[in-house]
Amino acid sequence: MTASNAASSAPVDPTSTAAWEALEAHDLELTGSLREWFDADPDRAERFSLEAADLHVDLSKNLITPETMELLQRLAREVGVEQRRDAMFAGEHINTTEDRAVLHTALRRPVGTPDALVVDGQEIDRDVQATLRRVYDFANAVRSGQWTGVTGKPIRTVVNIGIGGSDLGPVMVYEALRPLAQDGLEARFISNIDPTDVYATTEDLDPETTLVIVASKTFTTLETLTNARLVRQWLLSGLRENAALTPEQEREAVAKHFVAVSTALDKVEAFGIDPDNAFGFWDWVGGRYSVDSAIGTVLAVVLGPEVFEELLSGFHAMDEHFRTAPAEANVPLLMGLINVWNVNFLEAETHAVLPYSQYLHRFPAYLQQLTMESNGKSVRWDGSTAATETGEVFWGEPGTNGQHAFYQLIHQGTRIVPADFIAFATPNHALADGDQDVHELFLANFFAQTKALAFGKSAEEVRAEGTEGPLVAAREFSGDRPTTSIMAPKLTPSVLGQLIALYEHITFVQGVVWGINSFDQWGVELGKQLAKDLGAAVAGDDAAIGSEDSSTASLIRYYRSHRES
Numbered sequence: 421m422t423a424s425n426a427a428s429s430a431p432v433d434p435t436s437t438a439a440w441e442a443l444e445a446h447d448l449e450l451t452g453s454l455r456e457w458f459d460a461d462p463d464r465a466e467r468f469s470l471e472a473a474d475l476h477v478d479l480s481k482n483l484i485t486p487e488t489m490e491l492l493q494r495l496a497r498e499v500g501v502e503q504r505r506d507a508m509f510a511g512e513h514i515n516t517t518e519d520r521a522v523l524h525t526a527l528r529r530p531v532g533t534p535d536a537l538v539v540d541g542q543e544i545d546r547d548v549q550a551t552l553r554r555v556y557d558f559a560n561a562v563r564s565g566q567w568t569g570v571t572g573k574p575i576r577t578v579v580n581i582g583i584g585g586s587d588l589g590p591v592m593v594y595e596a597l598r599p600l601a602q603d604g605l606e607a608r609f610i611s612n613i614d615p616t617d618v619y620a621t622t623e624d625l626d627p628e629t630t631l632v633i634v635a636s637k638t639f640t641t642l643e644t645l646t647n648a649r650l651v652r653q654w655l656l657s658g659l660r661e662n663a664a665l666t667p668e669q670e671r672e673a674v675a676k677h678f679v680a681v682s683t684a685l686d687k688v689e690a691f692g693i694d695p696d697n698a699f700g701f702w703d704w705v706g707g708r709y710s711v712d713s714a715i716g717t718v719l720a721v722v723l724g725p726e727v728f729e730e731l732l733s734g735f736h737a738m739d740e741h742f743r744t745a746p747a748e749a750n751v752p753l754l755m756g757l758i759n760v761w762n763v764n765f766l767e768a769e770t771h772a773v774l775p776y777s778q779y780l781h782r783f784p785a786y787l788q789q790l791t792m793e794s795n796g797k798s799v800r801w802d803g804s805t806a807a808t809e810t811g812e813v814f815w816g817e818p819g820t821n822g823q824h825a826f827y828q829l830i831h832q833g834t835r836i837v838p839a840d841f842i843a844f845a846t847p848n849h850a851l852a853d854g855d856q857d858v859h860e861l862f863l864a865n866f867f868a869q870t871k872a873l874a875f876g877k878s879a880e881e882v883r884a885e886g887t888e889g890p891l892v893a894a895r896e897f898s899g900d901r902p903t904t905s906i907m908a909p910k911l912t913p914s915v916l917g918q919l920i921a922l923y924e925h926i927t928f929v930q931g932v933v934w935g936i937n938s939f940d941q942w943g944v945e946l947g948k949q950l951a952k953d954l955g956a957a958v959a960g961d962d963a964a965i966g967s968e969d970s971s972t973a974s975l976i977r978y979y980r981s982h983r984e985s
C-alpha cells in the first residue's frame with residue numbers, strides 16, 4: 421500500500437494478519453514475570469528505553485518481551501500504519517466519513533519548512549502563518565495595553581467560552597504553564613451550560629477590563645452560543661451600571677470586548693462579532709486536535725506569542741520524530757502498539773495517566789477527549805464492524821493525590837490497569853522542608869509506584885517482615901502491573917507540546933490498527949438531538965411529556981414538581 425491510496429483503501433482486519441495470529445500464540449506461550457525478566461536481562465531497562473525529542477520513555481515495566489515488540493511492529497506493517505501516517509501528513513482525506521484531510525500537524529510546521537504544503541488547492545503553510553501573525557498581533561496589542569476595553573481600561577481577564585476541544589486544550593495548557601502568564605493578566609474558562617459556570621466565572625469580574633473569546637469550530641454549539649449570549653448580557657449590563665456609556669460606546673462595546681475563533685466566520689458575523697475580530701482555522705483541524713490553532717488565542721494573549729511558538733515547536737519536534745524515526749525507536753508507534761497489546765491481548769479496559777506534576781492536573785481530562793472521542797468507536801472507516809475491542813477508558817489524577825485514592829485498585833485489584841507515569845527532573849518551584857528537597861520526596865513516590873506495580877511483594881517477603889496468617893495475603897502484591905514512565909528535564913512549553921503530540925500520535929496508531937477513523941465523532945450527535953427534542957417536555961408540555969418513555973417522563977415530572985422558581 422502506498423501513501424497515495426491509503427486514504428481510500430479498506431482497513432485491514434488486524435485479526436486476519438499473520439502478526440495477530442503470532443501475537444495470540446505468543447500471549448499463550450509467554451511465561452515468567454517482570455521480576456524474572458529483569459533478573460534474566462540486566463539490559464532490559466536500556467533495551468526498552470527510548471528518547472523522543474526531550475522525552476525519555478521507559479517501556480521496560482510493560483508486560484512485553486523483545487519478541488512481543490517485534491510482533492507488534494509486524495502488526496503495524498501488516499495493517500499499514502506507516503502508509504496511513506504518511507497519508508495524514510500529506511493531507512489525504514483520511515477522515516473518510518467527513519471526507520476531510522487531517523492536518524493538525526500542519527499547524528506547527530515552522531516558517532520556511534521546505535516543500536510548501538498545498539492541499540485541496542489551499543496553500544496551507546501560508547494560511548497557517550497568516551493566521552498566527554494576526555493572533556500574535558492581537559495578543560501583543562492586548563498584552564501591551566494598546567487594546568483596551570470600551571472605557572479605555574487595559575484588559576486584565578480573558579474569558580474563553582468554548583467546550584470540548586475549544587476548551588479542554590486551552591484550559592489544560594493554561595494550567596500547565598500558568599507561571600508564564602503575564603503579570604496582571606489571567607485567563608478564565610466557561611464551558612458548561614450549567615448556568616452556574618457563567619455565574620461563578622463572571623461573578624467577581626470587572627466588565628471594563630474583561631475580554632471574551634468565543635471559541636467554537638462550528639459556531640453552532642448550543643453550550644457555547646448560549647454562554648456567549650449570557651456573557652454578552654452580563655458585560656453590557658455591567659458596563660451600563662459601572663460606566664455611563666455614550667450611545668457610541670454602547671455600539672463599540674461588543675467590538676472591544678468580544679472576539680471569536682472559528683472555522684465558520686459567516687456565523688461569527690451573524691452572532692454580532694466583527695469578522696475583523698475573528699481568527700479562523702480550517703475543517704482539517706479536528707476540535708480535539710485544535711489547541712495549537714487559533715483556538716489557542718487565549719494562550720497567546722495570556723502566556724504570550726513566544727510561549728505559544730515554543731509550544732508549537734515542541735509539537736513539531738514530536739511530529740518529526742513520529743514521521744521519521746525507525747519503527748523500533750518510534751515512541752508514539754511503540755506506545756500505541758503496547759496499548760493495543762494491553763487492550764486486545766491482556767484485556768485491559770482502562771488506561772490511567774498519572775502526571776507527577778500539579779500543573780498537569782487537567783492533562784488526564786484533556787486526554788479523555790483526545791483518546792475516547794477519537795477511538796471510542798465500533799465501526800471501521802469503511803463502515804464495517806470493528807473486529808476487536810477498541811478504545812480504552814482513559815482517566816487519571818496527578819500524583820501523589822491518586823496514590824491516596826485509587827492506586828489501591830491498580831496495585832491489588834482484579835483488573836489490569838496499564839498506567840503512564842509522567843515526571844520532570846526539575847520542579848517548577850523548588851521548595852525545601854528543612855534539609856529535605858520536596859521535589860525529591862515527590863519523585864521518590866514516582867519511582868516507588870512503578871517499582872511496586874512491576875515487582876510487587878511476595879508472600880515470603882511479607883512473612884519475612886513478621887506478618888502471619890490471613891494478613892499475609894492481604895499484604896501481598898502480585899506485581900506484573902504494566903506501566904510506562906515518561907520523564908523530561910522540565911515542564912516547559914516545548915515539552916508540553918511534545919507530550920500532547922505524543923498522545924495524538926499514540927491515538928492515531930491505535931486507530932489505524934483497529935481500522936477506526938479517529939477523526940470523526942458521530943457518537944455525540946444523538947444526545948444533542950434528543951436534548952433539543954426534549955425542550956417542550958422539559959418546559960412542561962403535558963402531551964410532550966406523555967409521549968416520552970416512562971423513565972424519561974417520570975424524571976421530567978420530578979423536575980417539574982421540584983423546581984423552585
Ligand code: F6P
Nearest residue numbers: 584585586636637638641707944
Ligand atoms: O460535540 C462534540 C464536539 O463536536 C467536539 O468534537 C468539539 O470539540 C466540541 O463539540 C465543540 O465543538 P465546537 O468547537 O464546534 O463548538
